[in-house]
Amino acid sequence: MKTAQNTNGLDLKNAENKNETIRVNLALLDELMIYAGELVLARNQLMRLTTELTRTIPGLSSVLQDIDMTTSTIQERIMNTRMQPISLVFNRFPRLIRDMTMKNKKKIQLETSGGEVNLDKSVVENLYDPLAVVMNFLVDRDIESPEDRVANKKDETALINLRAYQEGGKVNVDIISDGIGIDTQKVLNTAVANGFVKANEAERFGRKDILDLLFMHNFFLTTIKLDEGEMEVGLHDVRDMLEKIGGSIGIDIGASNNTVINVKLPLTLVIIPSIIIKVNEQNFAIPQVSLQEIVRLRQGDDELRIEQVNEAPVLRLRNKLLPILYLQKVLNMEAKDKEDKTVRIMVMKHDENEFGLVVDEIFDHEEIVVKNIPRFFKNSMCYAGTTIMGDGTVALILDIGGVAGKAKLNFTGLKDQTIMGDEMEQRMHDDMQNLLLFENAKGQFFALNLDLIRRIEKISKNDIDIVGEKEYIEHEGKSLHVIRLEQYLPVQAPEKEDTEQYVIIPKSVENPIGIIVHRIVDSISVNTEIDSDSIMAKGLIGSALIKDDLVLFPDIYELIEMAEPEKVSKHRQRDKKKKTILLVEDTPFFRSLEKNYLESAGYSVDLAIDGMDGFKKATSKAYDLFVVDIVMPRMDGYQFVEAIRRNPDLQEVPALALTTLSSEESKEKAFQSGFNAYEVKVNKDKLLETVSSLLYK
Amino acid sequence: MQFTTFYVGETLFGVNILQVKEINNQMKYTPVPDSADFIKGLFNLRGQIITIFDLAKRLGRADTKIEDRTRNLILKTDAETSMIRSSCKLEEIGLDAVGFIIDKIGDVIEVEDSDIQPAPANVGDISKEFINGVVELKDELLIILNVQEIIRF
Numbered sequence: 001m002k003t004a005q006n007t008n009g010l011d012l013k014n015a016e017n018k019n020e021t022i023r024v025n026l027a028l029l030d031e032l033m034i035y036a037g038e039l040v041l042a043r044n045q046l047m048r049l050t051t052e053l054t055r056t057i058p059g060l061s062s063v064l065q066d067i068d069m070t071t072s073t074i075q076e077r078i079m080n081t082r083m084q085p086i087s088l089v090f091n092r093f094p095r096l097i098r099d100m101t102m103k104n105k106k107k108i109q110l111e112t113s114g115g116e117v118n119l120d121k122s123v124v125e126n127l128y129d130p131l132a133v134v135m136n137f138l139v140d141r142d143i144e145s146p147e148d149r150v151a152n153k154k155d156e157t158a159l160i161n162l163r164a165y166q167e168g169g170k171v172n173v174d175i176i177s178d179g180i181g182i183d184t185q186k187v188l189n190t191a192v193a194n195g196f197v198k199a200n201e202a203e204r205f206g207r208k209d210i211l212d213l214l215f216m217h218n219f220f221l222t223t224i225k226l227d228e229g230e231m232e233v234g235l236h237d238v239r240d241m242l243e244k245i246g247g248s249i250g251i252d253i254g255a256s257n258n259t260v261i262n263v264k265l266p267l268t269l270v271i272i273p274s275i276i277i278k279v280n281e282q283n284f285a286i287p288q289v290s291l292q293e294i295v296r297l298r299q300g301d302d303e304l305r306i307e308q309v310n311e312a313p314v315l316r317l318r319n320k321l322l323p324i325l326y327l328q329k330v331l332n333m334e335a336k337d338k339e340d341k342t343v344r345i346m347v348m349k350h351d352e353n354e355f356g357l358v359v360d361e362i363f364d365h366e367e368i369v370v371k372n373i374p375r376f377f378k379n380s381m382c383y384a385g386t387t388i389m390g391d392g393t394v395a396l397i398l399d400i401g402g403v404a405g406k407a408k409l410n411f412t413g414l415k416d417q418t419i420m421g422d423e424m425e426q427r428m429h430d431d432m433q434n435l436l437l438f439e440n441a442k443g444q445f446f447a448l449n450l451d452l453i454r455r456i457e458k459i460s461k462n463d464i465d466i467v468g469e470k471e472y473i474e475h476e477g478k479s480l481h482v483i484r485l486e487q488y489l490p491v492q493a494p495e496k497e498d499t500e501q502y503v504i505i506p507k508s509v510e511n512p513i514g515i516i517v518h519r520i521v522d523s524i525s526v527n528t529e530i531d532s533d534s535i536m537a538k539g540l541i542g543s544a545l546i547k548d549d550l551v552l553f554p555d556i557y558e559l560i561e562m563a564e565p566e567k568v569s570k571h572r573q574r575d576k577k578k579k580t581i582l583l584v585e586d587t588p589f590f591r592s593l594e595k596n597y598l599e600s601a602g603y604s605v606d607l608a609i610d611g612m613d614g615f616k617k618a619t620s621k622a623y624d625l626f627v628v629d630i631v632m633p634r635m636d637g638y639q640f641v642e643a644i645r646r647n648p649d650l651q652e653v654p655a656l657a658l659t660t661l662s663s664e665e666s667k668e669k670a671f672q673s674g675f676n677a678y679e680v681k682v683n684k685d686k687l688l689e690t691v692s693s694l695l696y697k
Numbered sequence: 698m699q700f701t702t703f704y705v706g707e708t709l710f711g712v713n714i715l716q717v718k719e720i721n722n723q724m725k726y727t728p729v730p731d732s733a734d735f736i737k738g739l740f741n742l743r744g745q746i747i748t749i750f751d752l753a754k755r756l757g758r759a760d761t762k763i764e765d766r767t768r769n770l771i772l773k774t775d776a777e778t779s780m781i782r783s784s785c786k787l788e789e790i791g792l793d794a795v796g797f798i799i800d801k802i803g804d805v806i807e808v809e810d811s812d813i814q815p816a817p818a819n820v821g822d823i824s825k826e827f828i829n830g831v832v833e834l835k836d837e838l839l840i841i842l843n844v845q846e847i848i849r850f
Binding site: 034371383 | 730746776795
């Protein structure tokens with residue numbers, strides 16, 4: 001029955017046989033999930049206690065592996081029982097739009113896709129309200145009247161495209177309309193007129209900053225009927241509503257100047273990435289979404305960097321002053337003297353405000369299971385929930401907005417007080433890199449930057465087909481060449497092959513291949529410089545010590561070249577007089593990777609850590625080419641190239657923008673600022689091709 | 698009616714046995730900074746987060762000292778008593794799991810409804826609002842706790 005399928009959104013086809021589905025009480029599922037969580041904890045404790053024993057008791061190791069695997073599967077499957085299709089939400093919008101268009105006489109067609117994408121029940125239940133406000137905004141402000149559309153040679157009927165898809169560990173919902181689009185200048189003018197932005201600051205606002213303004217202040221206020229009842233809401237509330245379910249929202253301008261809204265949602269509400277910190281010997285979890293960077297001040301430094309403004313401590317960070325909060329004081333904890341005099345500051349962002357939160361210790365990133373905060377603590381504002389740590393103890397999850405609110409941070413006063421001058425400030429902030437840690441032979445660890453990875457697939461041994469000397473798996477309907485690290489790197493093969501293995505599929509590669517790995521260990525956030533001298537081999541970027549383990553960083557692109565030499569383009573072989581390139585890049589990981597690529601093609605490479613450093617170097621030595629990142633502190637890529645083009649000695653030197661921003665607008669801005677070419681990170685072949693064409697045109 | 702009895706200091710208290718989930722001696726709490734001083738902290742009971750009240754402190758006495766015989770008395774939440782609550786006249790205490798620190802566990806005592814007398818006024822240092830009733834036993838007084846009131850603030 002078609003109507004039944006539409007109303008509950010479930011795929012009834014698979015459940016035609018009535019015996020295949022039963023009704024289950026939701027409370028029972030919740031209880032099962034609690035026990036599954038317990039099982040995972042017990043498993044973790046068991047694994048820790050038995051590591052030593054596996055050497056002496058034969059067969060124990062494989063039993064443990066079975067328990068390990070089965071436990072994970074049980075937890076995953078129980079989570080799956082709570083999943084519901086996003087169509088439950090999508091199916092409510094045709095009506096909303098019909099109701100709205102009846103009133104305002106606009107003509108709108110709504111197209112939805114990806115309704116089958118599944119999300120945790122709790123996310124689905126809380127998704128309608130924020131999306132409804134967004135829809136209201138588009139229908140009301142973005143879509144033109146039929147007459148205006150016809151006058152602009154557009155189809156009389158406007159189109160709103162609502163689509164969901166899964167990417168990485170997130171579900172994306174794109175809402176794309178073909179309306180009039182957003183006039184950024186108008187938004188900025190309104191912001192200035194309403195005092196949200198100071199007139200003298202307005203010119204420094206980039207497009208992205210301006211679009212962000214839409215969600216920071218109630219630019220669009222409307223009274224609509226939501227699940228929570230009739231209420232007046234604005235775009236600002238949308239962001240709040242989404243953050244409550246672990247989501248985020250971004251707005252952009254599409255190819256035809258239309259409005260593109262992207263919502264990112266967690267697959268399951270109950271698990272969020274967080275940072276574990278310690279104050280007064282007590283652990284707390286902080287949701288990672290709010291963390292901007294970590295600053296460590298060693299003894300003595302704090303006097304230089306922490307100042308008093310209006311009797312409140314502030315941190316001088318680059319050219320900003322950030323208010324500082326001591327978590328110990330905010331939570332009214334007893335003041336204790338510490339031996340360790342290092343000051344650890346987590347730079348947090350809530351709404352548009354940044355502040356520094358001083359804590360005693362900062363541990364790793366951890367995925368935590370969120371549980372409710374008991375009602376007895378609601379008065380405190382500082383807590384968003386509770387979680388159970390690996391050792392079974394309870395930790396509190398901090399509510400960053402609440403912490404800032406409790407301390408009554410006065411942000412407005414500080415915004416005017418920025419520090420000028422181009423003193424070469426010591427770079428205290430460390431870039432956190434997100435790494436995927438995996439193991440091939442036991443005890444041999446490897447890491448890849450998560451930005452380089454498109455997918456990780458779990459495969460079984462039987463999925464691998466052998467053709468000639470090469471191995472293939474089927475992936476997205478095509479056969480994919482898979483390689484093993486031991487085939488190309490001087491490393492050991494796993495002692496024995498498990499039936500379950502993983503394949504890592506890298507991003508942005510013309511000829512994709514997969515890398516088979518034995519075990520995925522973890523995904524971690526660390527700051528580490530890759531040492532490319534101690535251990536060096538073809539196919540490796542270098543090595544680093546992470547948590548006392550030596551970790552090797554494979555070079556995916558070099559591995560591909562080694563695995564498929566016949567497919568690699570020939571541009572790198574052009575051997576001419578050695579050219580010198582200045583690479584301006586603030587992220588250590590990309591700096592080392594890009595340097596490696598350029599050097600592998602025979603160029604000599606100098607490094608600069610941001611635009612200002614780059615400009616100093618550019619004026620003191622002759623370069624054949626500048627390869628420049630766009631988003632950098634102190635002086636960004638646009639400012640750098642503008643400065644270069646104003647300098648008579650440098651204006652002829654070609655410059656290549658290398659960036660993660662891949663929109664038409666940023667591309668156009670790059671060319672306007674004076675770049676000669678624009679490439680998206682980090683496709684080695686295209687990068688080298690472009691570099692070569694700029695140098696030898 | 699059966700009551701689980703326990704001592705806080707020298708005073709004997711009772712709670713309906715059907716309201717009691719378990720009694721344990723797990724004394725590692727996660728303190729919650731910036732919360733009421735009579736809340737001892739949180740702990741994990743098989744995946745359930747339990748808020749532990751320091752009953753002595755709540756009743757206006759000094760903090761409980763943790764000794765060998767100190768125990769946690771964990772109560773059932775409304776979800777756990779939903780099937781029996783109305784038939785057994787249990788109190789509604791909400792969905793958050795709570796427990797009390799007690800100094801010593803006593804016996805299970807059978808009491809006839811007719812033996813429960815309303816609290817005359819404050820009993821010793823215990824304020825009337827926390828008392829559901831009193832029972833005169835052979836050589837001491839049993840105070841039936843008003844759990845709902847203890848955890849409301």
